[in-house]
Amino acid sequence: xxxxxxxxxxxxxxxxxxxxxxxxxxxxxxxxxxxxxxxxxxxxxxxxxxxxxxxxxxxxxxxxxxxxxxxxxxxxxxxxxxxxxxxxxxxxxxxxxxxxxxxxxxxxxxxxxxxxxxxxxxxxxxxxxxxxxxxxxxxxxxxxxxxxxxxxxxxxxxxxxxxxxxxxxxxxxxxxxxxxxxxxxxxxxxxxxxxxxxxxxxxxxxxxxxxxxxxxxxxxxxxxxxxxxxxxxxxxxxxxxxxxxxxxxxxxxxxxxxxxxxxxxxxxxxxxxxxxxxxxxxxxxxxxxxxxxxxxxxxxxxxxxxxxxxxxxxxxxxxxxxxxxxxxxxxxxxxxxxxxxxxxxxxxxxxxxxxxxxxxxxxxxxxxxxxxxxxxxxxxxxxxxxxxxxxxxxxxxxxxxxxxxxxxxxx
Amino acid sequence: xxxxxxxxxxxxxxxxxxxxxxxxxxxxxxxxxxxxxxxxxxxxxxxxxxxxxxxxxxxxxxxxxxxxxxxxxxxxxxxxxxxxxxxxxxxxxxxxxxxxxxxxxxxxxxxxxxxxxxxxxxxxxxxxxxxxxxxxxxxxxxxxxxxxxxxxxxxxxxxxxxxxxxxxxxxxxxxxxxxxxxxxxxxxxxxxxxxxxxxxxxxxxxxxxxxxxxxxxxxxxxxxxxxxxxxxxxxxxxxxxxxxxxxxxxxxxxxxxxxxxxxxxxxxxxxxxxxxxxxxxxxxxxxxxxxxxxxxxxxxxxxxxxxxxxxxxxxxxxxxxxxxxxxxxxxxxxxxxxxxxxxxxxxxxxxxxxx
Numbered sequence: 119x120x121x122x123x124x125x126x127x128x129x130x131x132x133x134x135x136x137x138x139x140x141x142x143x144x145x146x147x148x149x150x151x152x153x154x155x156x157x158x159x160x161x162x163x164x165x166x167x168x169x170x171x172x173x174x175x176x177x178x179x180x181x182x183x184x185x186x187x188x189x190x191x192x193x194x195x196x197x198x199x200x201x202x203x204x205x206x207x208x209x210x211x212x213x214x215x216x217x218x219x220x221x222x223x224x225x226x227x228x229x230x231x232x233x234x235x236x237x238x239x240x241x242x243x244x245x246x247x248x249x250x251x252x253x254x255x256x257x258x259x260x261x262x263x264x265x266x267x268x269x270x271x272x273x274x275x276x277x278x279x280x281x282x283x284x285x286x287x288x289x290x291x292x293x294x295x296x297x298x299x300x301x302x303x304x305x306x307x308x309x310x311x312x313x314x315x316x317x318x319x320x321x322x323x324x325x326x327x328x329x330x331x332x333x334x335x336x337x338x339x340x341x342x343x344x345x346x347x348x349x350x351x352x353x354x355x356x357x358x359x360x361x362x363x364x365x366x367x368x369x370x371x372x373x374x375x376x377x378x379x380x381x382x383x384x385x386x387x388x389x390x391x392x393x394x395x396x397x398x399x400x401x402x403x404x405x406x407x408x409x410x411x412x413x414x415x416x417x418x419x420x421x422x423x424x425x426x427x428x429x430x431x432x433x434x435x436x437x438x439x440x441x442x443x444x445x446x447x448x449x450x451x452x453x454x455x456x457x458x459x460x461x462x463x464x465x466x467x468x469x470x471x472x473x474x475x476x477x478x479x480x481x482x483x484x485x486x487x488x489x490x491x492x493x494x495x496x497x498x499x500x501x502x503x504x505x506x507x508x509x510x511x512x513x514x515x516x517x518x519x520x521x522x523x524x525x526x527x528x529x
Numbered sequence: 530x531x532x533x534x535x536x537x538x539x540x541x542x543x544x545x546x547x548x549x550x551x552x553x554x555x556x557x558x559x560x561x562x563x564x565x566x567x568x569x570x571x572x573x574x575x576x577x578x579x580x581x582x583x584x585x586x587x588x589x590x591x592x593x594x595x596x597x598x599x600x601x602x603x604x605x606x607x608x609x610x611x612x613x614x615x616x617x618x619x620x621x622x623x624x625x626x627x628x629x630x631x632x633x634x635x636x637x638x639x640x641x642x643x644x645x646x647x648x649x650x651x652x653x654x655x656x657x658x659x660x661x662x663x664x665x666x667x668x669x670x671x672x673x674x675x676x677x678x679x680x681x682x683x684x685x686x687x688x689x690x691x692x693x694x695x696x697x698x699x700x701x702x703x704x705x706x707x708x709x710x711x712x713x714x715x716x717x718x719x720x721x722x723x724x725x726x727x728x729x730x731x732x733x734x735x736x737x738x739x740x741x742x743x744x745x746x747x748x749x750x751x752x753x754x755x756x757x758x759x760x761x762x763x764x765x766x767x768x769x770x771x772x773x774x775x776x777x778x779x780x781x782x783x784x785x786x787x788x789x790x791x792x793x794x795x796x797x798x799x800x801x802x803x804x805x806x807x808x809x810x811x812x813x814x815x816x817x818x819x820x821x822x823x824x825x826x827x828x829x830x831x832x833x834x835x836x837x838x839x840x841x842x843x844x845x846x847x848x849x850x851x852x853x854x855x856x857x858x859x860x861x862x863x864x865x866x867x868x869x870x871x872x873x874x875x876x877x878x879x880x881x882x883x884x
Contacts, residue, residue, distance in 0.1 A: 157681075162686045240666060302864040305813075307604060307666065309863060311806050315856045319849040327847055443674065450667060483685035488678025496653075496671035500661035 120288050139501075140453040147451070147497035148465075155490050156190035162187035172481075188482050200475020203469040213471055215357035218364060219430060221460070221467030225367030227445025228452065228459040230292075230415045236378060237411035238391035239322045241294060243310025244419040245442025246317030251288030251420025253321045256339050256427045256434035257329060263346040270374040276346035280442030281366075281424045288420015289413040291317065296412025300405035306412070314442070322436055332434065338435035348429040352507040358430045359504055366425075369458055370418070375456040387411050419445070440488075444470075447491045450498050466491075536845030575834050577720060581790055583593040583823075584723045585610060585801075588782030589808035590815070590822040591734045592775030597773030598738065598817060600751040600764075600874045601658055602665045605859075606779050607805025609647040613783030615680040617643030618693045618795045621788065626660025626696035636699060636788055643784030644777055650676065651776020655769050673805070681797050695794035699723065723785035730778070734819040747771050751872030754879040766877050779805070803856070810859045814866055829834075829855055 163172060163179070163186040171178045171185030172192065179186035203213030208333055227244050234241035259280040266272035298304040322337060325402040331340045378384035389397040392409045398404050419442060426441070427434055444466055451465070452458030473487040497503070589606045596603035621639030623670050630758070631713025654672050657663045681691035688694065699722050738744040749757040750767040758764050787795050807829050810821075832855045842846050 152844055158682075162683070165683075166686045189571075219551075240670075242670070298860070300866045302861040304860070308806055308810055309860050311803065312856045312859050315803055316853050319700045319853045319856075323847045326849075330796070376850060446670065459667050485678055485682035485685055485691070490678075492671050492675030492678050495674060496657060496663075496668060499667040499671055500657050500663040502663070503657075503661040506661070 120162050133253050137453070137455075140455075143501045143504050144451050144453065144498060146507075147494055151490055151493040152194065154493055156194070156488065156490060159188050159190040159193050159486070160186060163190075163483060167410065171256040172207035172336060193476055193486075196476045196479050196481065197472035198468065199472075200479070201472035210353045210357070212354075212357055215353050215474065216474070217220060217464075217467045217471040218361075219357075219467075220360040220470040221463045222359070222367045223366040223422055223430075223441050224444055224448050224463035224466050225364070225371060225460050227441045228448030228463050229367075229371060229445075229456055230418035230422065230442075231445045231449035232257040232452065232454045232456055232459055233374060233387070233418065234411055234415040235449055237387040237407060238394060239296075239299070239408065239411055239415070240307045241292065241295075241310055241412065241415045241419075242307055242446065243292065243313045243317075243442070244415070244422075244445045245438075245440060246310070246314035247288040247419035248293045248426070248442050249314075249317045249321050249424070249438055250291045250431075251284035251416075251432045252358050252423030252427045252438065253324065253339075254287035254420070255280040255424035256342065257286035259346050259428065260340055260344050263343050268344075268345045269347075272349075272406050273345050273349065277348055277428060280346075280428050281421055282426075283419040285417040286420065287422060292416015292419065293409050293413040296409040299412070318436075321434070325434060325436065329337035329434075334433055339433045341433045342428070344432075346428075347432055348425065353447070360429050363425050364431050367463075371456045371460055372420075374418075380454065383410070395527040399528025444491060447495050452496055532881070535820055550707045554661045575796075575831075575838055578837070579647050579671035579831040579834040580727075580825060581721055582833050583826045584721075584789060585614075585782040585786040585804050586808045586811055586826040586830060587727050587731065587823050588785065589779045590812040590826055591730060591819055592778035592782070593772045593809055594738070594812050594817050594819060594822060595747060595778070596775040597875055598751045598872055599747045599768045600754060600872060600877065600879065601655070601768050601772050602669065602811065602871075602876050603651075603654065603772060603775050604666055604669030605650075605654055605676075605805075606775070606808050607801060607803065608669075608673035609650055609776055610783035610786065611673075611676040611680050611801045612650050612806045613643035613647035613780040614787040615643075615644035615683065615693070615795045617784035618696055618787045618793060619683065619687060621696040622694060626793075636696070636793075639696070640784045640788055644780035644787075647780030647783055648773055648776035649774055651779070652660070654776075655772035658772070658878075659765050659768050665876055680795065681814075684795065684797070691797040693795040695792035696788070698793045699789055702867035710757075714847055721785075721789045723781075723789035726785070728780065729748055730781075731819050734778075738819065743767075743770075748872075754874050758879075758881055764881060768879075771854050782808075807855065807859055814862055817872075829858065832858055 160179075164181055164184060166187040168185060168187035171180050172187055172189035176375040179189060201213060201217045203211040205211065205214055227248060230244045230247070231241055259276050261275050262279055263272070291313065295304070295306050298309055299306045325339055326337045329339045348360045348363055349358055350360050350488040353359050376384075376444045378388060386397065386402045386407050387410070389400065390402055390404060390411075394404065397407075422441060422445075423438075426438065448459060448462045448466055452462040469487045469490060472483040473482075476482055476486070485512050541804060552884035589610055592605050592609070594602055617639045619639075621636050622640055624635035626635065629640060650672060654668055656666045657671075658665050682817070684691050684693050690781060701720055702722050736744075738747065746762050746767045747770075749760075749762075750764050750771070754764045757767070777799060782804075783801070787793060788798060806824065811825035811829060812822040814825040836851050836854055839846070839851050
């Protein structure tokens with residue numbers, strides 16, 4: 119057994135030991151966020167103005183005679199049912215499509231954040247990498263489409279090219295802060311956030327000055343011909359969702375897991391994240407590992423951007439939603455485990471689609487989803503709280519937890 | 530480390546040389562771009578607007594210095610700015626923008642409500658980090674994201690849209706006689722009250738940090754908590770105080786942002802727009818020295834003020850491209866300075882030996 123194999127066995131045992139605990143902590147964090155979210159809904163409902171108070175279980179909600187406009191239980195019920203619509207009668211209805219659309223996009227951005235986290239890097243720049251990946255992909259497919267036969271053959275060429283170019287540009291844009299971190303020790307948290315602002319502005323200038331669709335009020339590129347987009351496989355056209363994209367996301371999740379757990383590169387990435395000094399001592403080229411990790415991370419973000427363009431929008435249009443930031447939550451909630459990412463992504467897909475349904479029903483603004491996102495991160499970041507709770511009520515073994523950063527294995 | 534110092538010295542030299550070159554070129558050829566740039570940069574209105582724009586960054590940076598010096602990296606400064614910027618406007622709006630309560634302008638109640646909101650959020654961050662040993666970076670991100678979600682959410686609940694109505698801003702304080710002096714009168718002695726607060730806060734922060742026993746505790750808590758503990762000072766309490774102080778200072782910054790600049794309204798995500806993160810870079814660049822942080826913040830704010838002027842001057846460069854200048858500067862500065870020597874125990878939880 120070589121030293122490397124032994125090290126791998128130790129790491130594997132450590133991961134296995136904490137995987138159940140992490141799962142429990144994620145669930146507990148989720149539950150607590152829902153409770154705190156309900157309190158926020160009550161307070162918001164009390165501040166809002168409405169003609170009649172909301173009713174919960176048939177009881178009108180009032181505080182000192184003031185009406186409370188939102189019913190927290192009802193909000194969560196609508197949130198959950200709204201995310202699926204009438205799923206029994208029509209499994210491919212638009213609510214399900216929106217939920218799964220968001221899920222597949224978040225799989226890409228979640229994986230993007232996760233791969234960086236696992237190598238000890240906080241990539242907050244997935245958003246910017248996604249924006250540039252989306253733009254590059256849109257422009258490439260617009261350029262390629264006239265030269266390929268319209269139809270399935272053209273799609274088989276244009277779509278993969280679009281995804282590859284998106285991944286490449288996202289990856290290169292991610293590699294820049296990686297290189298700055300590796301060679302100039304510039305804190306990647308700050309640089310990636312700054313690169314987000316830069317990417318958004320650059321994309322805006324590029325489209326508005328050079329690639330603006332003629333006759334459009336919005337700043338956007340020309341529409342990509344329908345055949346060169348990701349076909350709405352299994353779902354009605356116009357639903358903005360294709361099972362192909364979800365399948366690609368799941369395949370990449372498994373692929374990333376295999377890369378991290380079963381290859382030498384993955385081993386280097388993980389040890390750099392968990393034990394940077396030991397990794398360097400063991401012969402890992404730290405600089406190259408940091409750049410590689412940020413490239414892979416950015417590539418996932420860029421592919422997410424390409425899917426956004428090719429599956430949802432059909433063109434690059436400014437005002438891309440905060441998929442990259444949601445990827446941070448997804449990854450942290452999944453304990454930065456690639457196989458956990460799709461599950462966490464589904465949860466946020468439900469949150470996104472459901473919160474729109476809630477607002478549509480005339481209740482709480484959909485920005486509630488953003489608040490819940492922050493709360494979930496906060497609670498996942500404090501495992502010690504749940505360990506204390508567990509010990510207080512003597513659940514589990516109750517062993518004193520180490521002061522470990524459970525969200526990201528970074529130091 | 531000496532390596533970095535050399536870089537910093539070269540960088541400062543280069544910047545000085547560039548400035549000198551622009552000044553000479555501008556004086557020699559007033560009609561050239563350098564001339565336009567020079568007259569824009571040195572005009573009293575640009576400098577006073579740069580001072581006003583630097584207020585939020587400076588206060589957030591001062592707060593960040595106290596927190597990080599004590600060993601708690603507060604990356605959630607942006608969130609603290611957002612929450613106080615919003616609450617400041619919302620409370621002023623609720624009380625009535627132009628009215629007074631107990632003979633004090635309602636805008637001041639809004640201001641202090643903003644500070645209070647930011648302090649409460651900082652308290653939450655402190656409890657999570659100090660009591661429950663959360664990873665400071667992730668908890669800081671959470672503070673940012675919570676504020677990022679909560680402010681537009683609350684705005685939509687109250688006003689039906691993610692922006693607030695404008696409530697107006699603080700009237701300038703004009704110091705008699707001195708405000709009449711040419712140039713300096715316009716820049717220094719006829720300014721928003723928030724600018725005066727900043728000019729007081731910077732030396733005060735330096736004094737507290739370097740000349741008081743509390744400052745010594747803060748520094749020890751970040752460098753060598755064990756020693757501080759041995760000396761009989763409660764490390765947790767020092768860190769709590771420092772993080773709460775960062776909440777108060779960022780709160781002043783955030784409220785000063787909405788109630789001291791523009792039209793006194795809060796616009797979704799666009800109001801704060803990364804100033805909290807720029808503040809972090811400012812204090813890193815200033816090497817945790819309040820005066821250094823002030824200089825760096827003033828530089829970033831100056832770029833922003835200049836950027837706004839350049840747009841008005843219409844040089845034919847796309848507006849959004851000019852807007853990227855401050856962000857790119859942050860990246861370049863950070864890359865050249867690299868990670869300054871952070872306090873030894875920053876980011877680490879400290880567990881006192883005694884239970």
